[in-house]
Amino acid sequence: MNDLHQDNLPDVRELERLANQYFKATPGDPSVESAQRFAQANPVAESQVSDFSPADVGASNTQINHPESFDIKDPQTSLPDPHFYNGEIPKSVAGSGRSPSLQNPSGNYSAEPAGNKSSHRLPFQSEQPFEQELNQVLRQINSFMATPQLPVSPFPGMHPTSFYFLNDNTPSPVPGGIGMVRPPFDINRVKGDFPILKERVNGKSLVWLDNAATTQKPKLVIDRISEFYEHENSNIHRAAHELAARATDAFEGARKKVQRFLNAGSPNEIIFVRGTTEGINLVAQSWGDQNLNAGDEIILSHLEHHANIVPWQLLAEKKGFKIRVIPVDDDGQIRLDEYGKLLNSKTKLVSFTHVSNALGTVTPAQTIINMAHTAGAKVLLDGAQSVSHMRVDVQQLNPDFFVFSGHKIFGPTGIGAVYGKEELLNQMQPWQGGGNMIKDVTFEHTEFHKAPGRFEAGTGNIADAVGLGAAIDYVSRIGMELINQYEHALLLYGTHLLRQVPGLRLIGTAPDKASVMSFVLDGYTNDEVGQALNKEGIAVRTGHHCAQPILRRFGVESTVRPSLAFYNTCADVDALVAVLHKLRSAKRR
Template sequence: MNTNDPSFLKLNPDSITDGIGANFPDERSLEKLAREMFGVLQSFGGSNIPTNVLSSQNVQKETLPYLEDLKLTETGFSYSNFQSFPITNIPQSGGGNIVSARRDFPILTETVNGKPLVWLDNAATTQKPTSVIERLSHFYLHENSNIHRAAHTLAARSTDAYEKARSLVQGFIGAGSVEEIVFVRGTTEGINLLSNILSDKQIQAGDEILITHLEHHANIVPWQMVCAKKGAKLKVAPVDDSGQIILSEYERLLNSKTKIVSITQVSNALGTVVPVEEMTRSAHKVGALVIVDGAQSVSHMPVNVQEIDCDFFVFSGHKLFAPTGIGVVYGKKAILDSLPPWQGGGNMIKDVNFDHTTFQEAPFRFEAGTGNIADAVGLGAAIEYLNKFGMKQISAFEHDLLEYGTKELLKVPGLRLIGTAKDKAGVLSFVVNGFKTEEIGKRLAEEGIAVRAGHHCAQPILRRFGLESTVRPSLAFYNSCEDIDALIRVLFQLGSRNRIGI
């Protein structure tokens, strides 16, 4: 197609409405237009966009009446009568076009209650791109077999696909070798695996396990069970009123009795980003092993386990745009090799006699039985998809959305944000005076907007703020300012109805 011919710019006139019906270039409408234009233009050559394409003589003014004042710059688009609207995440050379990523997720074209789906429940689970869905289909159509156990062709295909996924995970989180990557069902199983295999070797009566006030139940309950079984003590590092760890108190709790420190990298309830590198260094000074729960971090920011220097790192695939039922435990190889298996069965053995069994080396000694082969392959496909954009670009894009969402939510009368730490990932927990959280969640659902309203499996941190539940919109890189605007409109409607007694 000849991009010097402006006829390829077939944009919908609705692109320059304010979302209610008035045709005028307010900020959000212009941003939408700019992003839509950029998505089209990027697909036709990126930085090699002919300047005459955007010249006013090439624009049909009855269709795009304000385009004549919209100028393409090196960093985005600007509108001469208003402020500049930068597209801050224009991909660098070789990068994917994050502006158009939404189209890769077919479920986002669904309607719910007659309204377009607005998916703002990403902290619970993320949606899946077409490439992941098609990869699962391909596996079952062409590769389905058990792994590591046969010489036939499908077994080779399946094993290759499974081990390729392990290699992709290694690169994605910066592990030192594929032997450090163990496939499990998810973060919950990963923490339970670690709590079981570490408790016998690491924990004695009177020892201490240190967690934080921010933890998900999956990083609380298993350690309570260990403490009850072994006579150990569970210590909890507190947070301040913004939801950030009080590092001085954390360090005060560390001592020679501290054997395990298990901490989240990002709070699922508040979005707080925890300084895990600094906390790991402090824990290692007293000889403690460090586990990092990365369930809420790997989809929002670059992660490098060697830079963190944690001993273990766990995450779930379904929060990383991958299928459910698959997750990862990373462990330093020397430590994994020193630990006993958690479960016994096939695939994790070298040799079995009735009086003795010899186990495989890591990671296979921790993968007893037939694992979730197809979904591990799907996790690999999700990582390949994310690698097209790069996690730095995704993180920057989501940061912009988070800042916009924070600014707009604070305009809602009676709304209180829960979790205001300076360093946050894409979570916007809130309560509104006069409304139950489930009432807000139900009203949003009626408009096709999916959020979580409840305790988020993190009751202790909510109770720290005097609450039993919050409404929790949570972001991913396929979200947009328009998604946030849809949320805000409903919240304002709720307030209006309350004021007039509807």
């Protein structure tokens, strides 16, 4: 150990080392031993995360004192403080600095068969700061300095003069992460990136659980749009002046970011549109109008959003082709056996959702696409609900078209993209006419650009395309794998608690789901539940979610739909569930 300075204060390098070890350690465990074990561990794959137990990470030196009871009449007042629900809800650890399985190692949030020892925990940093534990560490500095000195840092690549939790500019290849990772997922820092999450609604802190409808925007995206209007605003492509060059570079740079994000083969395969709905209409009115005829068939799934039903119905009325529908089972999973029976020589297109917006079901996209191509059909994959939750690689999945909306992936509204295979796009007729999409115009004939220009008539949504590029930068910096793992663990946690609310029926129980938890509650209309949640500052969506066919398949006209994003926490889920238990208690009385 370094000697104490003459002023009896510890050497700053020693404090750095201790703090860096501490904050790299497993949440809730301030011991140096645990930090060393963590640093020496093998990389943690998602399948390994559920195998950790308190014995693996050591016991905390800090005791968390939980209140003996929780006031269910005012569910937000004590959040996010550590608490127990008053006999109504299973023990929660929101705010305790510990993940669910560390507090409750026998918990099984995936509802797996009895005897399965798997217990899930949020696999990254705790959702609450470590003030108490850090104070404890600082109080123990003198006793630590009396022990033999340990290596300067158990984490190769750590900047020698940086405190991990104050400086995240230097990526570090931390064992237990995925490749060259940034500092571990810090939910406090993430929430701080979204200004609207500081908003108060009805005197309560906003809990945003309406992410399937739209996601909130990080300040980085907001600032990028402002910067465009302040320093780059111009129309693009057709001018020699400086601002036109800046705007064109920013717009086409955003196209390249979308290309890389989806792993498309070329930026020419990316067309900017207003969103998923306009993207599907583009494909229908261009490729569909050009290639579908009477006697042909297309296949949709029962899970589809109205945006992937109505455009095809309109075109079928015009062209005379037939729409066939893949059924789902009672959990909301696509019936692949029935899908195989629908495919035939008349099938020209299969258009389906990657993730159901109403149920959260993740469809077996790769299998569906492969089967369609074997039958000679083209494929459109609706990625509105998938791009913010999982990595999408269009070259691996191999759809002919992929569509998504920017506002679903923390970007602006009014912008989205269509991916299409370049050769196919260049064979398609334009769907709108005007400036920017032409090479030459006479009154007798017009020559069109190749893709993507031929599908981008007029002045596009330049600023919001640039904002979409910034949103892609943001999620890419965090890492889609980390986002996917965190949200999956949070979904398991939320589903586990919702199942324990008396009279609550989950709608959509497929084992492979993204972050949607649709339900109905006995004794209440869905609007009544939504209004009760709103009084507590909790935003959820109620209604048919533009997916009436699939809800009617389950015998309901609407649901309450909480939906998660990576800025949500266990505390958000706890607040939701507390209101539901309060409603049930009131109904019993």
